[in-house]
Amino acid sequence: MVDSGTSYRDKVSQLISWGHWFSFFNIIAAMLLGTRYISQSGWPDTLLGQSYLIFNWVGHFGFLVFALYILIIFPASFIIPSQRLMRLFAVIVATVGMMVLLLDIYAYQTLHLHLNPLVWELLLSGEKTDMNAHWQYLFIAGPVIFILELVMAEWVWRKLRKLTRKRVGVPVASVFALCFIASHLIHIWADAFIYSPVTAQRSTFPVSYPMTAKTFMEKYGLLDRQEYQRLREQRGQETSEVIRYPLEPLSFASDANKYRPNLLVVMVEGLRADMLNPVTMPHLHRFATDNLWFKNHFSSSNDDMAGLFGFFYGLPGSYAQSARTEGLRPVLMDTLNQRRYQLGLFSGDNFSNPIYYQSIFSRALDRDTQSEAPAWQADASAITSMQSWLQGRQANTPWFGYLELATVNEYEQGGDYAQPFQPALNSGMAGVDQQTGLVLKNSYNNAAHYLDEQLGELIQQLETSGKLANTVVMITANHGMEFNETGMNSWGSNSNYSRYQLQVPMVMHWPNQPAEQINHYSSHLDVAPTLMESMLSVSSPADSYSSGVNLFELESQSRKWVLAGDSRDIVVIQPQKTTVVDKFGNYKVYDRHYTPLPEGKPQLSLLMQVMHELKRFYYPEDHEPQ
Incomplete structure (x- = not known):
């Protein structure tokens, strides 16, 4: 019984340690894919806006992947007895997660929307359009992602002892945590003072719900609600993207100055x-x-x-x-x-x-x-x-x-x-x-x-x-x-x-x-x-x-x-x-x-x-x- 208990604890401990490193490498993969959101949304003009984007990029994807690990893979480590079967389960979860991320990236690039009921309706529609044709090709990447996740899972398992000895887990986790906290603190300030280079980024990444604390700040005298309302009325909503208007310099007909009603x-x-x-x-x-x-x-x-x-x-x-x-x-x-x-x-x-x-x-x-x-x-x-x-x-x-x-x-x-x-x-x-x-x-x-x-x-x-x-x-x-x-x-x-x-x-x-x-x-x-x-x-x-x-020209436009x-x-x-x-x-x-x-x-x-x-x-x- 003692040996059996020790063996179970050792297996679970080993799986948890493996799960941490497996999640870390998936965080890096998700961050690399996440650069597509940044390239699509544009680079902020201000230093604070750029700092927030970097902190949010690191912290948000770190949080998303680690939350997936905590909610699904971590509990499964105690339930699935076979280490090989547990690793396969984690690979399937990671593959599904990466596929959903790829779909969201495609939706964001195509429609400027993250996955939501409308996007799913469009994707699953029976209409024959370029969008429906293109997004189905993404499923070709499914087997490739599965194989890559399987290779990564096996490599981490084989190198687990060496990775554990490096003792870099705490510093790495601290970096992700600090970036996550810093991004939310910056957004709290930007939201209170309607700083658009930051607040405009609130919908850049999927499942993004940046923190606000106007009531808390007002309670402790850090925010003047009347001044906030005045600024909001002047500037409108807090979010905006960089607009290109007009798309090209205007040109005029040669007789432009002859008739000016x-x-x-x-x-x-x-x-x-x-x-x-x-x-x-x-x-x-x-x-x-x-x-x-x-x-x-x-x-x-x-x-x-x-x-x-x-x-x-x-x-x-x-x-x-x-x-x-x-x-x-x-x-x-x-x-x-x-x-x-x-x-x-x-x-x-x-x-x-x-x-x-x-x-x-x-x-x-x-x-x-x-x-x-x-x-x-x-x-x-x-x-x-x-x-x-x-x-x-x-x-x-x-x-x-x-x-x-x-x-x-x-x-x-x-x-x-x-x-x-x-x-x-x-x-x-x-x-x-x-x-x-x-x-x-x-x-x-x-x-x-x-x-x-x-x-x-x-x-x-x-x-x-x-x-x-x-x-x-x-x-x-x-x-x-x-x-x-x-x-x-x-x-x-x-x-x-x-x-x-x-x-x-x-x-x-x-x-x-x-x-x-x-x-x-x-x-x-x-x-x-x-x-x-x-x-x-x-x-x-x-x-x-x-x-x-x-x-x-309305008639000709149909x-x-x-x-x-x-x-x-x-x-x-x-x-x-x-x-x-x-x-x-x-x-x-x-x-x-x-x-x-x-x-x-x-x-x-x-x-x-x-x-x-x-x-x-x-x-x-x-x-x-x-």
């Missing part, structure tokens, strides 16, 4: 597409029927910032934080500046969205000239100021006027204007029980009706002064507004991706273009290439600076879907359904009325196009930002 953009916050009717907005409806009216136009997002970003940059909202972090101005604005367009910027809410002064207009924006009047008064003042500014424009100097109006978005404030739609909110109706969907919708209609009268005066001035003959006019919105039409208790905006929140007006006056109602699907992403190609004579292909297409969303969600809008994919890879498919389709599945080929578009403007693995 003026440009006027009216952005009505929160105005949904069905408000353009002869009852609610008669003036704008008349203007739409007399010009180009895009009947199926969608914002690039259901929130303020991403909707504006898509309009000016021509890129999906997922790129917004990268552009804001790097302070990249839209190529549209840079081109207008190069062509010496005079800027006239007017806003009813004092350009309160940070993206205006952080990147879109940057230093050209004077935010101290507007008063803090109610939205309806501030909008009227902004329109008056724009009218005065327009009167002073010289005929031989091109100009760009931008007018942002907030009355519709702030409809609950009400105002001293006509209220033709009743019952509606007013100063005497503060009770929550009175704020039914009908009351709120009528108040919204009243705000739109009032703003229509104000815009009617602006349009009339343009017509009587003759400026329309040489001015491109765009009237649209950053997003729509919902009043629970979907029956999902969704109100306002940024609560779901129904057409009520995404579909917005797009009315465009283009000199010498006949009136037309266009039913092809269009998007805010199409605005930048339209203006760049058809107004500013840019000859570079649109896909070098935008994800959209020229609005005048577009079957448009893209929307933000940093959290990917939204694919098709005529009969909408697919929403969150950042964790979970997806839902809805019909045209935004009713969930329980059996709905995303189309692999379509999502492959979308994923490609969402990573196309990031630096490729073989390109270092200068």
